[in-house]
Amino acid sequence: MIVEGQVHGGIVQGVGQALMEAAVYDKSTGQLTSGSYMDYTMPRADTVPSFKLGYKVTPCPHNPLGVKGCGEAGAIASPAAVMNAVHDALGPIGVKHVEMPATPLNVWQSIQGTHRAAAA
Amino acid sequence: MYDFAYHRPKSLADAVNMLKGKPEARAMSGGMTLIPTLKQRLAKPSDVVDLAGIKELAGIKVEGNNVTIGGMTKHADVATSADVKSNIPALAYLAGHIGDPQVRNRGTMGGSVANNDPAADYPAAVVALNATVTTNTRKVPADSFFKGLFETALGEGELITSISFPKAEKAAYMKFPNPASRYAMVGVFVAKTAGGVRVAVTGAGPSVFRVKAMEDALAKNFSSAAIKDIKIPADGLNSDIHGSAEYRAHLVGVMARRAVDAANK
Numbered sequence: 001m002i003v004e005g006q007v008h009g010g011i012v013q014g015v016g017q018a019l020m021e022a023a024v025y026d027k028s029t030g031q032l033t034s035g036s037y038m039d040y041t042m043p044r045a046d047t048v049p050s051f052k053l054g055y056k057v058t059p060c061p062h063n064p065l066g067v068k069g070c071g072e073a074g075a076i077a078s079p080a081a082v083m084n085a086v087h088d089a090l091g092p093i094g095v096k097h098v099e100m101p102a103t104p105l106n107v108w109q110s111i112q113g114t115h116r117a118a119a120a
Numbered sequence: 121m122y123d124f125a126y127h128r129p130k131s132l133a134d135a136v137n138m139l140k141g142k143p144e145a146r147a148m149s150g151g152m153t154l155i156p157t158l159k160q161r162l163a164k165p166s167d168v169v170d171l172a173g174i175k176e177l178a179g180i181k182v183e184g185n186n187v188t189i190g191g192m193t194k195h196a197d198v199a200t201s202a203d204v205k206s207n208i209p210a211l212a213y214l215a216g217h218i219g220d221p222q223v224r225n226r227g228t229m230g231g232s233v234a235n236n237d238p239a240a241d242y243p244a245a246v247v248a249l250n251a252t253v254t255t256n257t258r259k260v261p262a263d264s265f266f267k268g269l270f271e272t273a274l275g276e277g278e279l280i281t282s283i284s285f286p287k288a289e290k291a292a293y294m295k296f297p298n299p300a301s302r303y304a305m306v307g308v309f310v311a312k313t314a315g316g317v318r319v320a321v322t323g324a325g326p327s328v329f330r331v332k333a334m335e336d337a338l339a340k341n342f343s344s345a346a347i348k349d350i351k352i353p354a355d356g357l358n359s360d361i362h363g364s365a366e367y368r369a370h371l372v373g374v375m376a377r378r379a380v381d382a383a384n385k
């Protein structure tokens with residue numbers, strides 16, 4: 001159960017990185033504009049569905065118990081998986097690149113860029 | 121927080137007296153904006169006059185063609201009121217989507233309308249339904265109440281006692297919440313009442329505004345198809361890290377069409 005909890009948390013952390021979280025600084029003053037949770041978007045309970053986890057068990061050969069660390073394991077793959085999904089969804093309308101995090105604004109701007117290029 | 125004198129009057133007349141002649145005194149309803157402002161030392165009022173003890177300011181009444189809501193009525197009470205839900209369901213929906221449960225059980229309609237935060241939800245309902253704001257001294261029509269960024273027609277020591285909303289034939293509110301704060305980045309209230317069709321937008325500009333072109337088109341044909349080609353100019357709209365003025369202008373159109381579709385359901 002601890003392992004599952006770590007992976008759940010890790011996946012959500014990665015989803016947050018892919019879609020929401022951004023430390024934004026004002027270019028002229030250096031002020032952190034995403035300085036509170038009113039502006040810094042954290043993933044919340046309603047951001048993600050529940051997960052079913054699958055396992056592939058490969059014991060570690062370098063210690064007597066065969067154990068490995070698993071802290072926040074889901075955080076490595078989830079940003080890549082989510083960004084690939086975003087690009088897969090937008091590919092058919094010609095979008096080749098979306099900045100991370102893929103916020104509603106960034107996705108919209110990417111689509112607009114494609115439309116402008118098509119019109120030109 | 122700076123030091124201030126705290127008052128808790130029992131009647132509207134006492135509250136008005138406590139505010140009289142004190143330009144640095146502030147009235148407090150739910151405190152959902154004022155208390156964080158005080159905690160951050162962004163305001164230094166001499167006196168805080170807490171309106172929570174004034175029973176006469178809260179409550180919901182249906183009178184003829186109007187639903188009249190007391191200034192100190194909490195969002196949660198508007199959201200769950202059988203009278204609001206049966207006469208203006210869109211208003212109950214709006215109230216039920218303000219902030220979070222904690223805010224809805226403290227924040228009040230009068231407080232939100234008097235504060236006129238550019239991203240607040242209620243101003244869109246007040247303008248779209250052409251409500252009348254009643255204060256301790258006069259009645260103010262919706263179109264002349266909201267003056268600009270955090271600015272209203274309220275004078276010094278003037279308090280909102282109630283807001284009267286005409287029943288709507290069709291109405292709906294759709295908001296695109298700021299992903300972090302969940303305030304309205306753009307919120308559009310569309311209403312068809314005996315007085316005609318109105319489209320009011322909050323979150324997008326410095327203060328709530330109407331979209332005349334959409335109102336005219338919807339008066340002829342109340343369908344989302346009738347407004348699909350209407351473009352909103354981005355000039356003067358709000359811009360921040362979550363939404364440029366251009367994106368907000370785009371969202372006004374999207375939310376307006378969704379609101380019309382919801383109103384037609």
